[in-house]
Amino acid sequence: MRYMEHMEKLTSYYPKGLDIETSIQEVSKLLHCTPKHVKTVLHYGDQQQLLNWHAERGRGKHPRIRMNVSKDDFLFIRAKQSVQQENYHDAFQLMESASVWVQQQFKDWFLKQFNHIQMESDRELDVFRYPFYNVGLIMDPMYAKSRHDSHMIQQIFNRLVEYDRESDELVPSLAHNWESEDGINWYFYLHKGIHFHHGKRLTSDDVKQSFNRLRKLQLFKHEIEWITTPSITTVHFQLNKINWIFPRYLAKMSASIIPMDVLKEVGEQQFQKFPVGSGPYQLTVHNNDKIRLEAFNDYFGKRSWIDRVDIIQTPKLYQSDLDSPFLLESPDQSWHKLDVIEEGAEFILFNDNTEICQDIDTRKMIRYCIHRYKFQKHQSRKIPAHSFLSEQSRSNSEVQQGGSSCEEPKGNLQSIIHRKIHRPIRIAAQQIREDAHHRPVAEILQKQLEDLGIQSIIEMLPVENYYKDIKHYDLFVGGVMLGEDRLLSLVSNLYGSTISISECIHESEMRTELIHQLNRMKQEKEDSKRWNIYFKLEEQLISKHYIYFLSHRTHSIYEPSDHHYGSLQLDQNGRVDYRRIWKRW
Incomplete structure (x- = not known):
């Protein structure tokens, strides 16, 4: 890395394409390093074809340096290398020193690298990687504000039930069954063997604690009278009045079940950035470079085909011109445009x-x-x-x-x-x-x-x-x-x-x-x-x-007409449900 920093200084000091007389002492002073190390740096630059160094022997003869790249060229090369090494934040920082013209060049190159949605195979893992502008995600279900928050919560957490838009019905999730005779007393029966990502078993008490917390919200505080747990797999909600649509409330993203032990240990602020749930994906990385979700191997339901999702934290400057959560354009002619x-x-x-x-x-x-x-x-x-x-x-x-x-x-x-x-x-x-x-x-x-x-x-x-x-x-x-x-x-x-x-x-x-x-x-x-x-x-x-x-x-969105990944499509909000993607061949 120090070699690259030295190269950047050289491109800033010596113009591209000109033979300039210099000396080891002059370069040593410029780079703030010993003459011995300067020779190693110059040798590295020569090998990488970033510069040519001519050292001639004889009295009165001075070494000459010729830079093969300008500072902008070098920043572009280095930023591309950083992207290829998945050091995205470093790449974007490098571009801050580049000219506006090179920033646009890099943006065009960067977006083409991913075709905005990119599938990769790495060590027999199916990886879904795409750029996404940083929206300051809040991944605590109780405090989620935007569609982006809800989308991530959907992957990391589970609810007692899920709403299926195709059938317009509720389907089982954490609860395999539910019932009520009067619309006031509702009983939900949990699957056995459900675990949170940190290994703790999910029980009816976790459901009770999650909803006791949610009763602060306007939606729930006027509905629920009290909650009991007749057994570790049974939850009883008693409502204030008859509500036959109450189970549908429990499919909302805010009604996701959380491990209160983790929340109490790390605090709400930390939990918003590093949540722990019981869903098909667990959060393993959340930093300046990317957000990484990995398939939860102990998931109680159907395991997701995609093993890993990498969401690259992309600054606004490198967004697509389209108004979409994804930096979305048609990757190739096999995709067709759909206005929704x-x-x-x-x-x-x-x-x-x-x-x-x-x-x-x-x-x-x-x-x-x-x-x-x-x-x-x-x-x-x-x-x-x-x-x-x-x-x-x-x-x-x-x-x-x-x-x-x-x-x-x-x-x-x-x-x-x-x-x-x-x-x-x-x-x-x-x-x-x-x-x-x-x-x-x-x-x-x-x-x-x-x-x-x-x-x-x-x-x-x-x-x-x-x-x-x-x-x-x-x-x-x-x-x-x-x-x-x-x-x-x-x-x-x-x-x-x-x-x-x-x-x-x-x-x-x-x-x-x-x-x-x-x-x-x-x-x-x-x-x-x-x-x-x-x-x-x-x-x-x-x-x-x-x-x-x-x-x-x-929105204008794109759907693949013929693709070896099934269910790789965007909904009307420009989101992909990672749980549904699968591979044909």
């Missing part, structure tokens, strides 16, 4: 907890200032939304959403609004992490309000502070992505999730109606009836101007 719509939506909430929005007429007037099409005009890969569900958006008309333009002449609208609004409107923009937020959307809203003479202030609202601080804002600009169990995601969005619509509804009649209808959904045993209740509730929220839907996100 992400279920969920961006929206504006009107908070009737404030004096401005507590009046339905004022909410209505503000709503008339907002033009949905202007949000799509400024943002690519988005389509108009009229619901959280894309299918429902397609069937809803602009009339059902209150119209697409002001129903009052602009002058009349300004006059009415100015009589009702006597201070700047406070807008909260949802923030998931430092570089993932809805401020650009809030700024489009701010400009539309400004056009009618309405002043506003935008402030970032971290999702973890939503319940504490939302009461201070008139409008909330945010978005949610629905999970695979869409119905449960919608129920959670209304009451109990990280971003809960109910927190913006304090008007007694509407809030009572919301809670009543949610309870009805939980008491129904048929999904069709639950969906009918939900759609009527969503209609009410729109017509009473509590929510205004803006857009659905779309």
Whole structure:
């Protein structure tokens, strides 16, 4: 490594392609090393064809050095070597000293090396390796914020049950069976012989402790009365009221079962970065270079075919231009492009907890200032939304959403609004992490309000502070992505999730109606009836101007038409489920 550092100094001092007279003493002074070591360094550089060293004998004759590479050339070579040695962080650091042109060259080379998704065979191990920008993963199920967090949690942990999107049913996971006679008392029966990654046996007590911890969350604290463990493989939940969809709550990523002994030993902060679960993959490396998952050989279920997953921590500079969690482009012509719509939506909430929005007429007037099409005009890969569900958006008309333009002449609208609004409107923009937020959307809203003479202030609202601080804002600009169990995601969005619509509804009649209808959904045993209740509730929220839907996100993803790895495909969120990949030949 010291040789390479010396080479970098030489390329910085001597220009490329010119014969320069020098001396061992001069090079020794430049490299801060002994004349003897200088000769070894120069010999190394000559062997690597990085330079030519001509030492001529005779009085008055001086050695000559000719650099075959520039500093940029050398940094490029060295960065490529670091990547090939899996020292990715070193490679990216080297590129910080390179010119912008060479940084772009390296980016093009780096992305091509992986074709963005790369399968390798190493020592009879099937390895899945790909670059991924660093999002500051939080892998404690209780505190997960983003789809990236949830994706990793899905691989490392297990839940009592899993939701199968193809059959639209729950399937066994840690629990092989579950039952309830009254919708209040639920019994879950665990498989035997389940172990966490650190070797401890998973029992009903781990389930109880995990859920006692989760009862801090809004979603669970109003549902569970108490939990008992009749045996080491039986868990009994007693709920506050009838809830026939309760088992579906337990398929959420937040309901993953964790070993409390590890959590207590290392603390929550450390557990977020180095989690221990019972899932098909265990985390073995999490550093500046990569995140490594390795197949858990003692997994109680079906072992994953892929032995190892290496996720390369890639700086923003080397991301693809595509808006995807993966640095995704078509690796070759065997892959075909597929445009998909992400279920969920961006929206504006009107908070009737404030004096401005507590009046339905004022909410209505503000709503008339907002033009949905202007949000799509400024943002690519988005389509108009009229619901959280894309299918429902397609069937809803602009009339059902209150119209697409002001129903009052602009002058009349300004006059009415100015009589009702006597201070700047406070807008909260949802923030998931430092570089993932809805401020650009809030700024489009701010400009539309400004056009009618309405002043506003935008402030970032971290999702973890939503319940504490939302009461201070008139409008909330945010978005949610629905999970695979869409119905449960919608129920959670209304009451109990990280971003809960109910927190913006304090008007007694509407809030009572919301809670009543949610309870009805939980008491129904048929999904069709639950969906009918939900759609009527969503209609009410729109017509009473509590929510205004803006857009659905779309993604362009690629699927292999003919590939020797089966199930190597990306879902609508650009993620690969490592558990499903298998090899044909």
